[in-house]
Amino acid sequence: MKKKLGLLFSSTLSLILLAACSGGGEEASSEDFASADDNTLTVWAWDTNFNIPIMEKAGEYYVQDGNEEFKINIVEMSNEDTKQKLVSGFTSGVSEGLPDIVLMDDYDVQNYITNYEGKFTELSEDIDFSQFAEYKVDNATKDDGVYALPFDSGSAGLYYRTDYLEEAGYSQEDMQDLTWSEFVQIGKDVKEKTGKWFVAFIPNRGTHYIQMAMQSAGLWYFDENGDIYLKDNPAVREMAEILKEIEENELAKPVDYFAPEGIGAVTSGEVAAVNSAIWFSATIRSAEDQAGKWAYTNVPQLETVETATPYTNLGGASWVILEESPNKDLAIDFMKTEFAGNDEFYQDILVENGAVGTYLPSQTGEAYQFEDPFFNDAPIYKDFSEWMAEIPGVDYGNNTQAAVDALRSVLQGYFDGSMTLDEMLEKAEETYTMQVGQ
Template sequence: MKKKWAVLLYSALSLSLLAACSDSGGNEAKQSAGSDDSTLTVWAWDKNFNIPIMEMAGEYYKKDGHEDFKVNVVEMSNEDTKQKMVSGFTSGVSEGLPDIVLIEDYDTQSFFINYEDKFAELSNDIAFEEFAQYKVDAVTHNDGVYAIPFDSGSAGLYYRTDYLEEAGYSPEDMQDLTWSEFVQIGKDVKEKTGKWFVAFIPNRGTHYMQMAMQSAGLWYFDDQGKVFFKDNPVIREMAVILKDIEKNQLAKPVDYFAAEGIGAVTSGEVAAVNSAVWYSATIKSAEDQAGKWAYTNIPKLETVENATHFSNLGGSSWAVLEDSPNKDLAIDFLKTEFAGNDEFYQEILVDKGAVGTYIPSQTGEAYQYKDPYFNDAQIYKDFSEWSAEIPGVDYGVNTNVAVDALRSVLQDYFDDKLTLDEMLEQAEEYYNMQVGE
């Protein structure tokens, strides 16, 4: 199983929803973990969110009485992180691996099941009852807890009020949309403003499917862990939605979370973004657009009973490597700041839009903050309240394989080479071939 999973990770160069910019190169010489006993090397992605937050945590820890402490955060895409971790684990060579690594919640079970002995078990060090239970569940394996939960992925629809007004829509018109209404608005925006409606590659738009599935309490797998494509009502509805977006050229075809996708949003090329609360930091990085953005809940499915307007996208956790020469320091650092520092959480909430899942931090005044960028809307209060309505799902161990299977056939469906039924049948066959079922 370990070998098969490693091969899949090597071959799937862009499965993750949140893949960010690749390592900048200048940090290559600094990647070796444990370069001294007061420096921690951390692998993370997203220079607008995860990276500056980890650097801020390092400054807090230094002020907490650890004057010589340093945190060396290496910017590395999610995909590169996974591939380099698997390479190190399978080769048995720990040199060059980090002390702490950021792992997306969709990937945690695969890592901990296949490489359990490579991660430090933390239940004796961290009070996990103080974190949101759905996040703790994501990093629990065989009664052990192998990472510290970090951010919530509570999702919403961000939109440019000026572009929508030009297309004939008010903020009231954007409330409680269905997915088909969302597409129609996109058509009107493109026709009347000439702007792209969204920015992502439709045949790789499985993050839309995942938001929609979680909003209905469903996932790629059934209760027995078997692949659930052909009869999954969410996948069927969202495949049609994605095809409509592609056919009408509503999406600028760029990688959603790579530099070109972020640039399309921050340069003003697009009118809307379906993403999580953590994406607010990226939107706010375009200071010239302050006051032009608003948000609402995500669109709702029409064909699925009990569907909601609430979902999760992404979210991640911090894991410590068992073989790190600085394991004890890494655990103490994470415990002190990410599992105990309310002031730190209040600051990253306002500064970076980081809605943490550390429960004691959620009663602070920062959650009442009226953000001038969003015309004094209480964005953190709203997204936090939405998070309480998110249906829970079991991500299983093969989410990335399921993503790859669907992406392998979506374009043929868009091009009318396959019917919807044929497309989903082929996707199931691909998935079963990869996992050996």
């Protein structure tokens, strides 16, 4: 009989250590930090519907695999709080105020492993990284070391309402192999003939569209030297024009795409299409009355970039182990056993949590052959996982958020005609340079 894990769970959003860092506040509970108990691991992660229950399940499997005394203490911590507390701990030098394992957004990994050298455990001697999606490993690599264990995929596609598209005159065959300009034209027809919004996001904050397009061509905000790369970046230029056209034609319901109002626009039937990752399929599926009305295909493809593909990523995270963890060896063995070696675990979290992992051997399992009745019996997990293997790897660099902020600060000026495309991108580069001092 399988033994049940005695789970220690804390939902405290703790404040780290030094109240002086924020000018006041309560000290964090010691239960939020790495334990002196050599059978216990403390993990910081966010999302009680996804990452946290998955880590709980990994702990249960580890107990079943013969580690009967093992306990896992999972602390719910937002991504922003996690980053703040890591920086506070690293700069104060008080390692006992930190956990053993941290969930880290992929866009932040390079920043942290580069700027906080020696704070994260190098894993290549313990983990076979050839078994993970290449683009995720590339992002976790610095020099010759790999400092994060890849977790979930942000493999992305275009979801669309077949009934709305049919009303606008488009079949599912018409939705295959689209370019971004064709995507916009379809949106115009959908709005004219159905009265529906085509998509839901705020165009002048639509950098997630730019990022999906860039990664699909193996490009990013920075060139091979790490310098800001906006004005001469063909993907940025093409997508700025696409976003402007979406704005001018009022194709997008102007709401934060990942806030409740953005999600609600999709689940209430207000929009016809969504470009997002596999993890968004759970949100779409939550609108049970829309079963059979959704289909999916690859994201649209760039026309002006020779390296363009229809494969890209949005979001996703990886696990890092802190070098000064008092239980580092246990943490490595736990992650190696479950996240880098347990096919059954990955099949379980796919079925129960909708998590497409980036551990490649797991993707031949039966769960990946599941034909989803919500999507008219399409093998959604198989398709998105096959696309994942084709996603071009890019170096997210140390300052992705600064580049995002700089670009967002000037997009509206381009949309309203007060700046040309060149002027807008020049201004974005100047703003970035002022922010990061390059």
